[in-house]
Amino acid sequence: KLGLERFHSVAILGFNSPEWFISAVGAVFAGGIVTGIYTTNSPEACHYIAYDSKTNIMVVENRKQLDKIMQIWNRLPHLKAVVLYKDSIPERHPNLYAMEEFLQLGDDISDTTLDDIIDSQKPNQCCVLIYTSGTTGKPKGAMLSHDNITWTSAYCSRVGDMQPAEVQQESIVSYLPLSHIAAQIYDLWTGIKWGEQVYFAEPDALKGSLINTLKEVQPTSHMGVPRVWEKIMEKLKDASAQSGFMKKKMLSWAMSLSLERNLNCSSSSDLKQFWTRLADYLVLAKIRNALGFSSCQKHFSGAAPLNTETLYFFLGLNITLYEAYGMSETTGPHCLSGPYIYRQHSCGKPAPGCRVKLMDQDREGNGEICFWGRTVFMGYLNMEDKTKEAFDEDGWLHSGDLGKLDKDGFLYVTGRIK
Template sequence: MEFPDQEQVDGLLENRVQESMADVQTDSEEHAAVGKKHIEEEFVGGSLAPAHSLWTTDARGSVRLRIEEGCPEEPITVHQMFKASVEKYGHMHALASKKNNKWEKITFLEYYQLCRRAAKSFIKLGLERFHGVAILGFNSAEWFFSAVGAIMAGGIMTGIYATNSPEACQYVASDSKANIIVVENQKQLDKILQIRDTLPHLKAIVQYSGQLQQKLSNLYSWEEFMELGLDVSEKQLDDISSSQRANQCCVLIYTSGTTGTPKGAMLSHDNITWTANHASRAGDMQPADTKQESLVSYLPLSHIAAQIYDLWTGIQWGELVYFAQPDALKGSLITTLREVCPTSHMGVPRVWEKMMEKIKQGISQSGYVKKKLVTWAMSVSLEANQKCMQKEEEKPLLLSLTDSLVLQKLRAELGLSCCQKFFSGAAPIGSETVQFFLGLNIRLYEAYGMSESTGPHFMSGPNVYKLPSCGKVVPGCRYKMANTDSEGTGEICFWGRNIFMGFLNMEDKTREALDEDGWLHSGDLGKIDEEGFLYITGRIKELIITAGGENVPPVPIEEAVKKELPIISNAMLIGDKRKFLSMILTLKCCSNAETMEPTEELSVEAVEFCQQQGSQATKVSDIIGGKDKEVLQAIQEGIDRVNSAATSNAQRIQKWTILLKDFSVSGGELGPTMKLRRPVVLEMYQTVIESLYQE
């Protein structure tokens, strides 16, 4: 792909942006002077499409926005948000891609122009209003151009997980009525070619990386695609963009299907633009005219967490986004982080765990003196950070010394030497991981939300931090706890401008998620303390109800086992409608660098655990089947310690077994964001589970 030089950037475009922004600024000033009632009246005739309900399941539908005193900002479309950013940050760098071992950067003005070119090409290919543009591949500048361009052209953008099977791709493309599918390479193209004949709405396929290996009708290289729409007029595109309304759908986020058929969560322009603005404020992200943030994009953009964090917040605040290599999660991420030195970084819990394992491995291979020094420095940091949780509290001098002499070097090994904000999301993070990073003087800020809440609804940040909570509700959003018990634990319910429009073509599922008053029911259990911090205690659907009627939340017990036993990778509690609880365990293993399949070889940490028990085991098969009595005895003792803290006998683990292979995305036990797919595991290991309950 060729990026235009700054001199080649169309002057006419710059004038158009200036004129448009003058209009937006005038509108803003007028709206600032009127009250909420008048704003709503004006929106009905102007910025918003007519709507009578808070939800819809129709891709062409519109919804009433939850505009109230806490969040009175004027609703804007994605296109309007981008134009405002070009006005402020136009000549600052926006995106950086590695080509021929060099980082190539483009500005926000160039970024905007390339999105417009993509939009015009989508129009030329016959993209119909409110039909899908599906994107299947790893993060790249072309992914961003396709996403924004699809919306500018009046389509609905949806990401497809790169790990999806052809059948899973077919479901999303068919459900979203995709007119165009953008694929990364031949591997992803092959999936679409297998299902092409089952997609009646499909008009074209575009491949954005690598040479086309075959000439097929309606298959285009990226270069060919970007040339297609050159004869589409600027006015035609502007007319389509300006006809869009903030309360109409522009993005589909498909749930990963951990509990059944994937559901397409419909997100409006206002969902995207409002959340990009407000959630990032809660995380203390800075606008580029104050201090430009930089980050590395590597998590799946089909998931709401990465999409909000990398793409939409990047546009809103003028961030510089570097694209990692496609093998980032196979090991190259840290190399990229070291080159880029981002100011902010987000990971799912498994990414933070992998970093923790890498540092632990480095420490274990160090000499005696260095090992002692690092262990001491980390204990100083952990203790100091646990004592002064609030930002305003002064940190002790000893921490400053150990940080500059020891810990800073460890953070630099991870590429986090310049990083000031560290976020974790998409799944609950274990306390062991949080404590380990506190030992590196890194506070992991946990965010909590759903696809249906456009990402974060509660957030931790530099000014809102308390362990082991996921922070406070994002300003402008609300929450309530439904069906609380005597201890104040109940189902967490959401309200705000970030709440989705509904599930595409699924009225029953939408009515399950949204109650009659429009509150989104999360399905998660939690409690709020007196300061407003949220603590997740479990998930309603994950609750195990034993044969004796005892309600058991599995996650706290599973986390306790992993904390007691550093050899354990995954622990899953079993016992629904059973007489007692049992548990299936997997051991920490090395992964195949190419396929990411877990191997039989134990990880460094697991081998260390075995050696501490007097065992020489290096493989899973050395341990299971009663072969390694020392290790099995140590695991039983760890389970016993967890059982000793159980609130009742019904919450004790009576039996357990170790599986030969660790869970993985490729194996199907974990979803794309490393979340445990409990129904899948129950089905896959049904025989193993039944054996635990045979007398």
Template sequence: MSGNGISEQTTCNKEKLQNSLELPSPGLMTDLRKEGEDQATNNEAPETQCVNEVLGRSTSAPAHSLWSTEASGSVRLRIDELCPQEPITVHQMFMTSVQKYGNLSALATKRNDKWEMITFSEYYYLCRMAAKSFLKLGLERFHSVAILGFNSAEWFFSAVGAVFAGGLMTGIYATNSPEACYYVARDSRANVIVVENQNQLDKILQIKENLPHLKAIVQYSGQLQIKMPNLYSWEEFMGLGVDISDKTLDEVISSQKPNQCCVLIYTSGTTDTPKGAMLNHDNITWTAHHASRAGDMQPAEVKQESIVSYLPLSHIAAQIYDLWTGIQWGELVYFAQPDALKGSLIRTLREANPSSHMGVPRVWEKIMEKIKEEISHCTYIKKKLVTWAMSIILEENQRSPKHEEKSFLFTLADALVMEKLCAEMGFSCCQKFFSGAAPIGSDTVMFFLGLNIWLYEAYGMTESAGPHFMSGPKAYKLPSCGRVVPGCRCKLANIDADGVGEVCFWGRNVFMGYLNMEEKTMESLDEDGWLRSGDFAKMDEEGFLYITGRLKELIITAGGENIPPLPIEEAVKKVVPIISNAMLIGDRRKFLCMLLTLKCVINLDTMEPTDDLSLEAVEYCQQLGSQATNVSDITDGRDKVVNQAIQAGIARVNAKATSNAQHIQKWTILKKDFSVSGGELGPTMKLRRPIVLNMYHSEIEAFYKE
């Protein structure tokens, strides 16, 4: 089997591939495109026309409700005057893309220092092969194929193949423990689990006897180290379905309806038990089309976008951005190495030169810290030049929109410094930069704005199939997370005197419900079907949204004061730059306290925080007159200079508080930073507050001892 997942037997020339896929002839495809263009003025997209002609219109399954908690359930689609588009299935979306982009490169995998690429036609064919193999293994309708591993072409083939075969594609976070894997696999009734390597396989072997629906395990990377029944290598798996006919698969595909579930996204459990959010075909295809256009992603016939896939595909943000939008618009997806977040991501970015890039806030923070470290090693003259250039660019970017003509000084600063710096990061061709999955700090946004990198924030939920609000070239205002995606709606519920209310969503992207959790589903949807976000926000007269806090994170003190912790935590991190993480404590307590961690060096092999302070933290200490180089030099009040500086910073934050109840009365520095491996952070670097409360119970109780 070759490195890109295509065996010698399945490698096809264009003519053979076209015949095996039963695609329309090139002439027919041209006629259909032209017909689509002619009818575009009738408010129906050309790609919808093409799908209708080749595959027939999709009809939704009978449904009477906007929600369902059954895997086999169907829902009423939220089609209205804002969202009149014809609903389509994932297969119809993919077929349309193959017709338009079949010969374009779709996926790029690096093996033996060489990038190997496959086209969209080959991509589609391999997904069909995977679907046939799933059917051969006995995948039942609306049972899941669970995928456990790092991003790869095989991950994509498994995901799309599972949907084609009538199953539910279900990602499992690669960092999950065996117990967490068991929860997802059992809850989703997994018939097949696809794992990356021996490490991930070991987790499943520990739990497989307790998974009543499990029929097979497939390993897609590395050689099988053991032989056992119903365990297959990727090569073996892809050959299983050779005797499943195209007709058999097509019958399964044609039975699928846009309002039926095809994807399960499990919430990461940062605030509650993980829940399986059910997304239907229309959730996926509508969001991939419309939300991405709000972010200015271009279709390949205009310009082929390229991206690097490295964030967890089990999370909705990466899955929509990398997988489904990639299919929709004909993007070229480069797969990063498994150690991307240990340092190899920059190297991949330099080689791929993506046109668009997305990161969670912690990734952007790490890039910022890396850039600051590189600048600190520059000569005095070069350091002054970079500082000058960043100040010029930041000032002008704050004053005028991105698309407006810039001054000569701005152009000079960008050409002399920033273009070279962007090239070093692999961003020389990158035009769009996105941040999502969690709120991003204003200091990070401002730092990148000084590099002439505009970070577009996307705001949404797993339950909204990703972004519901988007910033972009035409919708940018700090510190807002943008405007509502066209075609979607929003409202603020229970607005207070300051104009703050709970954000509620409506649109084709809103999920079906939580699998087997009717009570939780009804907590998330109000009586009219609006999705409650649990986030508090205010909206300005231009429709820009500003998040102010989260309902489940809201601290209600013993005195009844409602306090959103996030703004206070961000304020402390901003005034005391040595702080890495800050968590406010005080729910049902007499006063507020705070847990603090310091910026430190990360062990790239284990991803564990070390005792060594980061270069930025060491420089901060030196500016104060401290010689501290380790976290342990500062904890327990050992370094009076640094501790006094932290206290002074917190005093400045307290001075700006709206009431005495919002003052931080006590704080402590923990002995190590928060991390994914330590359990304090989720897979997307979100703070897992309930976990932290349990882990540091003794430190918290010490605050409140008389």
């Protein structure tokens, strides 16, 4: 009704919330393209993305974000409306709507009209834009298709052993930026696929409040980047340093038993296994509960490799961190670890429907990691030259990362091509 054109963008500028999810799904149903914008972006950075993606509708969280858009609106020829979903509108402006009045605009649109738009969409059409950080130039809009999103949500999450709601009710905490593909695919699209309960953290989650939310929710699955896991480790170490002598000794004893068991799971004696279970019951289970992980069966890490210290620290808490590897251009995860596919320091194996090969390997087996399969993106918006650079003549997407494969097909990321 506001004139959203096919393959034009609905840009969302705000912290994780139900309104973010509703706006994203509504954009796809209406034949538009979901485009997340980081809340930390400057007005000019917002302008670049909104202009490049031909944003028709902008959904913003609060007055702070609205102020950015008001500064650039007159330079956005495709922008037809702005929707504010948390604060009240400070002053009336043509085509500026509060979320409630915006939703009311659709009351007289028939379900048949909506169904016709949904039915007209094709698997190979773009529905999500993910803008890269732009550290080596202007941000690039990676175009992800319906097939990219639905395939990754369905099959990559199964490697991680995510369960449909009729088998087990999965619950997660949404806190990482949804403008990044990792959080968007994990929180939103996988959440829809399996009927997960999604709890939204406070906006200051990464500044310290995340653990409070985790303790309240006790999720069944949790995903973090290495820095999140490192912060949890540092917080625990600080708490341990301030505790009494006996508590320190008990924790050290319990963690050493757990680490040994997880590193050498098949070689422990019956007596050692008994002490390990006792230590877990008396000490480690209480710590996991204090972290919000008493019900958490799957702990994932992505976006960068974990260091050995972090990996071993959590194994000492009897928490296995399953690593995933991919990029915006592979709809997030292309290789994954999980309860049934796991090796320490490896990011797992390619997801179903996906392949990996190593180009120009050295004597030690290190080569450039290249991707092929259903997760691989359509190309960069308005950047045909950059798209051609990303692929070789056989259609393999080049990552710029170095890796090696073991004899069983597990991938290890070993560095970056200089």
